[in-house]
Amino acid sequence: xxxxxxxxxxxxxxxxxxxxxxxxxxxxxxxxxxxxxxxxxxxxxxxxxxxxxxxxxxxxxxxxxxxxxxxxxxxxxxxxxxxxxxxxxxxxxxxxxxxxxxxxxxxxxxxxxxxxxxxxxxxxxxxxxxxxxxxxxxxxxxxxxxxxxxxxxxxxxxxxxxxxxxxxxxxxxxxxxxxxxxxxxxxxxxxxxxxxxxxxxxxxxxxxxxxxx
Amino acid sequence: xxxxxxxxxxxxxxxxxxxxxxxxxxxxxxxxxxxxxxxxxxxxxxxxxxxxxxxxxxxxxxxxxxxxxxxxxxxxxxxxxxxxxxxxxxxxxxxxxxxxxxxxxxxxxxxxxxxxxxxxxxxxxx
Numbered sequence: 001x002x003x004x005x006x007x008x009x010x011x012x013x014x015x016x017x018x019x020x021x022x023x024x025x026x027x028x029x030x031x032x033x034x035x036x037x038x039x040x041x042x043x044x045x046x047x048x049x050x051x052x053x054x055x056x057x058x059x060x061x062x063x064x065x066x067x068x069x070x071x072x073x074x075x076x077x078x079x080x081x082x083x084x085x086x087x088x089x090x091x092x093x094x095x096x097x098x099x100x101x102x103x104x105x106x107x108x109x110x111x112x113x114x115x116x117x118x119x120x121x122x123x124x125x126x127x128x129x130x131x132x133x134x135x136x137x138x139x140x141x142x143x144x145x146x147x148x149x150x151x152x153x154x155x156x157x158x159x160x161x162x163x164x165x166x167x168x169x170x171x172x173x174x175x176x177x178x179x180x181x182x183x184x185x186x187x188x189x190x191x192x193x194x195x196x197x198x199x200x201x202x203x204x205x206x207x208x209x210x211x212x213x
Numbered sequence: 214x215x216x217x218x219x220x221x222x223x224x225x226x227x228x229x230x231x232x233x234x235x236x237x238x239x240x241x242x243x244x245x246x247x248x249x250x251x252x253x254x255x256x257x258x259x260x261x262x263x264x265x266x267x268x269x270x271x272x273x274x275x276x277x278x279x280x281x282x283x284x285x286x287x288x289x290x291x292x293x294x295x296x297x298x299x300x301x302x303x304x305x306x307x308x309x310x311x312x313x314x315x316x317x318x319x320x321x322x323x324x325x326x327x328x329x330x331x332x333x334x335x336x337x338x339x
Contacts (some may be wrong), residue, residue, distance in 0.1 A: 093270060093273060093285050093319070094319035095274070097283075114277070121274045122270075125268075148286075148287050152287070152289075156263040159264065
């Protein structure tokens with residue numbers, strides 16, 4: 001009896017391993033402040049789970065803590081790909097509280113926001129070194145992509161040999177220039193989209209499934 | 214770094230790859246931030262590895278203070294392979310492929326601009 005039970009359990013473990021999908025990969029959404037990272041994270045999470053990840057704002061450094069949405073299952077061409085989405089604070093090399101005063105924040109609020117933003121950037125870098133298994137790098141396609149922060153971050157991602165997709169966001173805006181983003185990082189695939197309007201999301205999900213599945 | 218007697222101007226430290234070679238990553242980050250926080254402009258002949266750049270960003274964030282230091286400006290230049298014709302190459306006899314890096318305090322560097330052949334910085338005094 002014990003022998004048969006043992007054999008059954010062994011067979012069950014083997015079949016579980018064969019037919020259960022692997023653990024979801026932890027995909028970090030990185031990029032400079034105000035590129036639309038949280039808008040994208042919310043778009044993906046809402047499309048596939050019905051929930052949002054975090055609040056969006058036009059004020060830089062709205063996201064000051066990395067937020068994770070686990071087990072987001074994206075279905076493409078009859079197969080399902082599960083990922084954990086990590087929405088990270090925008091990365092910068094400087095944070096000046098006076099910049100927030102332009103958005104009508106009181107000085108105390110601006111100082112608190114800048115303190116939290118610095119902690120958030122440090123946290124985002126730590127996640128990248130320790131826990132992230134793939135990266136969606138989001139850029140505002142209306143802005144110059146040839147910045148040192150972008151160059152450094154993409155270099156850090158490449159040095160860790162993580163799969164990376166470049167998303168040229170905000171293509172609903174007239175000033176968007178996708179080819180400039182493609183020229184900045186020709187070694188990586190660039191996907192144009194508007195996370196706000198939901199433009200080109202089919203290709204976004206195809207590429208996420210292809211790169212991170 | 215050797216101490217200068219006056220802080221009226223802006224100190225620029227051109228640091229050779231040889232000097233950085235024997236330093237641990239956190240020593241490099243600490244040395245850069247200590248000097249930049251003092252208002253110095255640092256030019257690294259050999260730059261930093263991506264891992265060190267990541268740690269530099271993280272350490273910079275931990276030192277930002279609303280009443281003073283508000284971060285760094287940084288630009289890098291990959292040095293062309295197998296040439297030593299650049300100014301630093303001639304000065305220091307180096308022809309490696311690492312990247313020239315300029316780092317300074319964000320509150321003193323009004324603009325730090327790079328194009329294909331030049332990094333130019335507009336720096337205000339202390």
